[in-house]
Amino acid sequence: MAIEQKVRGACPLDCPDTCSWTVTVRDGVAVKLEGDRDHPYTRGALCVKMKDYLDYTRTPNRLLHPLRRVGPKGAGRFERVSWEAALVEIAARLKETIAQFGGEAIWPYHGTGNMGLIQGSGGAGRRLWNALGASHHGTTICAYAGNIGTGYTLGHDRVGMDPETLDRAKLILLWSANVLSTHHHLWRVIDRARRQGAHVVAIDPVRTRTAAAVDEHLAPLPGTDAALALGLLHVVVAEGAEDRDFIARHTLGWEAFRARIQEFPPERVAAITGLTVAQIVSLGRRLAHTRPTGIRLSQGIQRHAGGGMAIRTISCIPGVTGDWRYPGGGAGYDTRYFFQFDWDGLWGERLGRPGRRTLSMVRLGENLLEARDPPVKALFVNGSNPVASVPDQNAVRRGLARDDLFTVVVDHVPTDTTAYADIVLPATMAVEHADLIYSYGHVYLNWNAPAVAPPAECLPISEVFRRLAQQLGLNHPDLYASDQELAATALDTAEMRRQGLTLSRLQRDGWVRLDVPAAPLADGFPSPSGKLEFWSERMAAAGHDPLAGYTPPGETADAALGQRYPLALIAGASHNFLNSVFGGDAIQRRREGELRVVLNPADAARRGLADGTPVRIFNDRGEFRALAEVSDSVRPGVVGSVKGFWPMHRPDGANANATTSGRPSDFGGAVFHDNRVEVAALA
Secondary structure, eight states: OOOEEEEEEEOOSSOTTOOEEEEEEETTEEEEEEEOTTOTTTTTOOOTTTTTHHHHHTOTTOOOSOEEEOSOTTSOOEEEOOHHHHHHHHHHHHHHHHHHHOGGGEEEEEOSSOOOTTTSTTTTTHHHHHHHTOOEEEOOSSSHHHHHHHHHHHSSTTOOOOGGGGGGOSEEEEESOOHHHHOTHHHHHHHHHHHTTOEEEEEOSBOOHHHHHSSEEEOOOTTOHHHHHHHHHHHHHHTTOSOHHHHHHHEEOHHHHHHHHHTOOHHHHHHHHSOOHHHHHHHHHHHHHOSSEEEEEOGGGGOSTTHHHHHHHHHHHHHHHTGGGSTTOEEESOOGGGOOOOHHHHHTGGGSOTTOOEEEGGGHHHHHHHOOSSOOOEEEEESOOHHHHSSSHHHHHHHHTOTTOEEEEEESSOOTTGGGOSEEEEBOOGGGSOEEEOOSSSSEEEEEOOOSOOOTTOBOHHHHHHHHHHHTTOOOGGGGOOHHHHHHHHHOSHHHHHTTOOHHHHHHHSEEEOOOOSSTTTTOOSSTTSSEESBOHHHHHTTSOSBOOOOOOSGGGOHHHHHHSOEEEEEEOOSSOBTTBTTTOHHHHHHHOSOEEEEOHHHHHHTTOOTTOEEEEEETTEEEEEEEEEOTTBOTTEEEEESOOOGGGSTTSOOGGGTOOOOOOTTSOOOTTOOEEEEEEOO
């Protein structure tokens, strides 16, 4: 008789939904993966990206053994070696690097292929890299500028409303949030609000799946969202609808901010954003008189030169209207503030040396090619395929191709980046290891129990670092903590104890909802002043304009550059890929279809392009190829595409990041959507 059991876990991928799931295991084999029906947020539903995840864990090209490079970098030619041989070589090269150049010549480069605290970007390897004195990895590529902007306004970089309370809102602004493709469980919450009379508005330069499904869609020019926010507030103030009591008791710098709002009347904002005065006034009046209003922000909005300021300024809107006081009101960009973990203990900060340099992952190509004192001599890549996902793709390739760079990549399948590695290590997938998983889009904490044994020689990344520490001859006990000990350390805080949230409880129940009020910032903010800060002393000290406002985008606002490259490229999230995860999966690639670039009919006609025309999209940094799609889902002057395609599966060996810039935004984030290009038919 077959032995069958159900094992609870959670999705570790870079998605705000962080679904709770159950794995059905029969005779040691995972036979079914489904959303946890008992989970109040997941409610039994997984996204299209994860419905075939068990097939993905058994993909024929799964990495199952350590590999050593035998061909030139980039060729992807390897031989199988033992774990011992691989770790001996890695340890020897790291020791050699430290002896010659110091620990900061090592760059532990991790992405968000796994968001777990034990196996992923939340903490994997941090203790070892601290002990070695490696450079600090700056996770600037995704939400960084927006988090900084949120922090300047609200006091912490990952605080805001609980998006699950949006069903109480009467006006919902989905600002650069394509929830039907990237946060689909939230749509159920939004739909409940609509059935109760809420008006839902999508603000996005592209008519996404979500924008096509809501009550109203505004398509501002890319990078002009902060100007739109100020224009809406201009209408609110003109209507006399600012919440003067909330402003007096809970905000700082109102008079100065009020003066700045007056600089952005609807006429000026219309000229900046490309919207009409009527659109701005209409939404401004609705905002002025609709309580509560809830704003859901996503990461795409802050990927331009003024992106951090945009999130900061939009987060000020509920401070003017007083919506922070209402359940269902406020703004939500990131919920991780509510997870009060012992980060220093988890990361082993006591093992590190203060003052180490930080290397920004956005500037990978530049840092590999130009960093000095010391140069980067060893690169350890985990949870990332930077050749596909990092801007300035051609510079990244040149950096990875350096003969004097020792590169280790830990992954599940061969990628564009493993092709440049000296050593490739095979890692477990989510159903094969333990992990503690939190969310940036809700307030549920999950324990992911291993459901099946790892295949062949795959190891959890936590075990890889334990074995590497041993091979390096390091003896600090913190480097050998078990997965359960790491999780228990993260949970050992006063706030977690207050909530009775222990590892044993998580292991028993699978998930726990944090004790978060429906209006968490109604009575104060985690800022130095305890108030929402329209004016920030910390910004002044950092050399920024201390007052919330509008910082124009870089390239897309550059009229001279626009003469050469007149189109602004937005390569947003795919419905079938998750960042670059699944970009190499045959099932998801078939669902996604050909790489396309969407042009407005006027722009297509000007270039003689029709649906299906093969085109090249190019600027001074590089080019990629796609098929043209002609649609009014983008406005004139804007072209739309998607991220996530792997260059190795493209006939030209490139994707949109061949054209994007590695320069930082205002607060140090990426500028993927601040990108001028031209589109032309292939000869």
